[in-house]
Amino acid sequence: xxxxxxxxxxxxxxxxxxxxxxxxxxxxxxxxxxxxxxxxxxxxxxxxxxxxxxxxxxxxxxxxxxxxxxxxxxxxxxxxxxxxxxxxxxxxxxxxxxxxxxxxxxxxxxxxxxxxxxxxxxxxxxxxxxxxxxxxxxxxxxxxxxxxxxxxxxx
Numbered sequence: 001x002x003x004x005x006x007x008x009x010x011x012x013x014x015x016x017x018x019x020x021x022x023x024x025x026x027x028x029x030x031x032x033x034x035x036x037x038x039x040x041x042x043x044x045x046x047x048x049x050x051x052x053x054x055x056x057x058x059x060x061x062x063x064x065x066x067x068x069x070x071x072x073x074x075x076x077x078x079x080x081x082x083x084x085x086x087x088x089x090x091x092x093x094x095x096x097x098x099x100x101x102x103x104x105x106x107x108x109x110x111x112x113x114x115x116x117x118x119x120x121x122x123x124x125x126x127x128x129x130x131x132x133x134x135x136x137x138x139x140x141x142x143x144x145x146x147x148x149x150x151x152x153x154x155x
Contacts, residue, residue: 001091002032002098003141006062007134008040008055008105016131023138030145038062040105048107055105056113063100069117071102072133073109076120081154084140085147087119101137106130 005024011017024033042054063069068091079087091099102113106129114120123136146153 001096002034003027003101004034004036004063004098005101005103005134005137006059007035007037007103008058008130010037011131011134013131016135019135020138023135023142027138027142027145030142030149036062049110052104052107052110053112055107056102056110059102059104059109060113060116063102067098067100068096069100069102070119070121071109071114071117072104072123072137073114073117073120074122074125074127075114076122078122078124081140081143082147085144088141088144089148103130103133103137 011020020035024035027033038058040051040055040058042051046054060069102109102117104113108130123133123140128136143154
């Protein structure tokens with residue numbers, strides 16, 4: 001199975017970029033990992049809804065119509081770590097090849113991206129920056145993989 005992470009824009013905080021790279025490498029022991037950084041393009045005069053729509057369209061176009069998509073959104077389902085491990089195992093059992101993780105920009109995803117997703121995942125009721133969400137997603141997926149593998153990372 002391959003996890004493809006679509007990020008809008010570079011991660012600007014060096015400490016988060018370091019953590020993202022670390023967890024991507026760790027996760028790479030269990031699944032193939034690909035991080036694709038897409039360049040956001042919108043007019044300086046664009047409204048928040050126009051910015052969200054442009055970013056979401058970019059993510060959807062890059063992931064493709066028929067791909068399996070996981071959208072990160074506050075409206076999504078929350079999982080504890082053991083349940084997330086079960087979800088990942090279910091994807092593996094279904095024979096999913098590529099799983100695209102759609103993480104919006106600083107304004108999040110618009111409703112079209114959320115509706116197009118096969119799974120909508122909420123990390124928490126708390127609000128995180130989109131850059132923090134990137135790191136948290138990678139860490140939680142790594143944690144879920146260690147649970148499935150019976151390793152002691154998750155305590």
